[in-house]
Structures are given as structure tokens and as C-alpha cells.
Amino acid sequence: MTAKLIDGKATAARLNALLATKVAEFKSQTGVSPHLAAVLVGDDPASAVYVRNKQRSCASAGMLSSLHQLGSATTQSELLDLIAALNADASVHGILVQLPLPKQIDETTVLDAVTPLKDVDCFHPENVGLMVQGRPRFLPCTPAGCQYLITESGFETAGKHAVVIGRSEIVGKPMALMLVQKGRGADATVTIAHSRTKNLAEISRQADLLIAAVGRPNTVTADMVKPGACVIDVGTNRVDGKLVGDVDFAAVLEIAGAITPVPGGVGPMTIAMLMENTLTAARLQTES
Numbered sequence: 001m002t003a004k005l006i007d008g009k010a011t012a013a014r015l016n017a018l019l020a021t022k023v024a025e026f027k028s029q030t031g032v033s034p035h036l037a038a039v040l041v042g043d044d045p046a047s048a049v050y051v052r053n054k055q056r057s058c059a060s061a062g063m064l065s066s067l068h069q070l071g072s073a074t075t076q077s078e079l080l081d082l083i084a085a086l087n088a089d090a091s092v093h094g095i096l097v098q099l100p101l102p103k104q105i106d107e108t109t110v111l112d113a114v115t116p117l118k119d120v121d122c123f124h125p126e127n128v129g130l131m132v133q134g135r136p137r138f139l140p141c142t143p144a145g146c147q148y149l150i151t152e153s154g155f156e157t158a159g160k161h162a163v164v165i166g167r168s169e170i171v172g173k174p175m176a177l178m179l180v181q182k183g184r185g186a187d188a189t190v191t192i193a194h195s196r197t198k199n200l201a202e203i204s205r206q207a208d209l210l211i212a213a214v215g216r217p218n219t220v221t222a223d224m225v226k227p228g229a230c231v232i233d234v235g236t237n238r239v240d241g242k243l244v245g246d247v248d249f250a251a252v253l254e255i256a257g258a259i260t261p262v263p264g265g266v267g268p269m270t271i272a273m274l275m276e277n278t279l280t281a282a283r284l285q286t287e288s
């Protein structure tokens, strides 16, 4: 049996089209154009491509975007000054600080400096706390994109065993906490596995829903997957100039019930959710 492919690219395109109509309605009701400010520090070419894609998505949704580019020798205090200016600029609704940052800059300090109402990545502890308590202001983009694809593929999460491999603050940890919430697309029994987990294969083979968010190619091999499981591949690893996920796709395709490809799976959904959050941020900051 070959797994069903979960098409993130097509789903994201549909969400983006829907968003464009919501943005047009918001603009006509309020006269305000949602505006995402992207902050890019240093000269990582992959980051530059991602930021360009995010700006393109803004344009196609009818939202404004601005790019704030700083050199690789930028100091933390220069970056904090820029963030303070964007926090204070009423025409900016969302602030995205592209990661990773150069090593002289402390990521946590910088992300904590983004004012919570403009925190469209949902990285600020206030927003993470609200999400964990089941009263989200924003949802973190990549986990929200995964959850949307899982639900839309017809996979019923309630009561199922979800295994999340990876405990990053950006994907693994919030993904697990979203899947354990009460409600639609959640109510799962969740295990978080990570680099110190013993018997990873034994645990992952128990997963009805397996989410790979490690950042290392071929972390999930066919022997680690329960036949018929839903497999979500969050990895974006560049190998010989080619983008691959964390899952041995060709082999797992023959075992899983459904699987997201890389590219064309979670990645485009991450951007679609960032666009949703930008509209949400504009609503939160606009009198109605």
C-alpha cells in the first residue's frame, strides 16, 4: 500500500486565497492595511529566500510588508533598537525576526523584545502561555500548519497516540502542547521524544500520528512507523542543494497511511499561518 500524500502546497494556496478575501473585507471596514515587518540579520542565503517568500505571500494576500535588513556584524543593542522602533510604529502590525540570528546576538532576549500583540510567530512567553492554557492569541505558525493538514486529511486525533520527535521551542514543544489541548484537531495522547530518548523506534512505532521535527535527514526510517500511521515531516534540510525532510520519504511512503512531502508539505503551510496571524495582529491593534 502506498500512503496518501498530504498536499500542503495546494492547501496553503486555498488558505491564502481565502485570506485575501478576509484582508480585503478588513481593509474596506477599517481603512487599515495589515503590515508585516520582516527583520533579516546577516547574510544567510536560505533566510533571505524565506523572507522573500513571506513578502511575496503578503503581497498576494493584499497585505503590506517591509524588509529591515541588518548586516552580519550587527550588535544586539542595534537590533533591539530596531525592534523598539517597530514596536512603536502604529502602521506595523506584525514583526517577524527571521531565525537563526548571528551568534553575537541572544535569540531569547531579542524575541522577548517583540511586543506581544505584534508577535506573529507566537514566540513571546505571554503568547506561548496563552496558547498552553488553551486561550490562544496567536498559534505558532509551523505547529498550526501541521494541525491544519492533519485535520484536513481526515485524520481524527481524539484519543490517538501522537508521538512528536523533537522538543524545540519553535516546533516540537508547542506542537505537542497543541495536540494535547481539548478540542478539534487535538485531544490526543502525546509523547515527546528527543535526543535523549531511549528506544526511539519502539516508541515511534506506537504512534498513530508521527511528527518529525528534528532537523536531521532520515531520522524516521520505515521500521519506526506503524503501518497506516499519519506522518508529518517538519524537516527542511538541504542536502546537496536539494530540500529533504526528516523522514526517509521513499521507504515510509510504503508503510504510512498518509504523509506530507518535503517540499510541498508543512513549509507552505507555515507561511500561510504567518499570513493569518498578521491579519489577526492587525485586528487586535485596530479599533472596531
Ligand SMILES: Nc1nc(=O)c2c([nH]1)NC[C@@H]1CN(c3ccc(C(=O)N[C@@H](CCC(=O)O)C(=O)O)cc3)C=[N+]21
Binding pocket: 049, 050, 053, 096, 097, 098, 099, 100, 121, 141, 142, 236, 243, 262, 263, 264, 265, 266, 267, 268, 269, 270, 271
Ligand atoms: N522567525 C522565524 N519564523 C519562522 O517561521 C522561521 C524562521 N524564523 N526561520 C527559518 C524557519 C524555516 N521556515 C520555513 C518556512 C517555509 C518553508 C517553505 O515554504 N518551504 C517550501 C520550499 C522552499 C524552498 O524550496 O526552499 C516547501 O517546503 O515546499 C520552509 C521553511 C520558517 N522558519
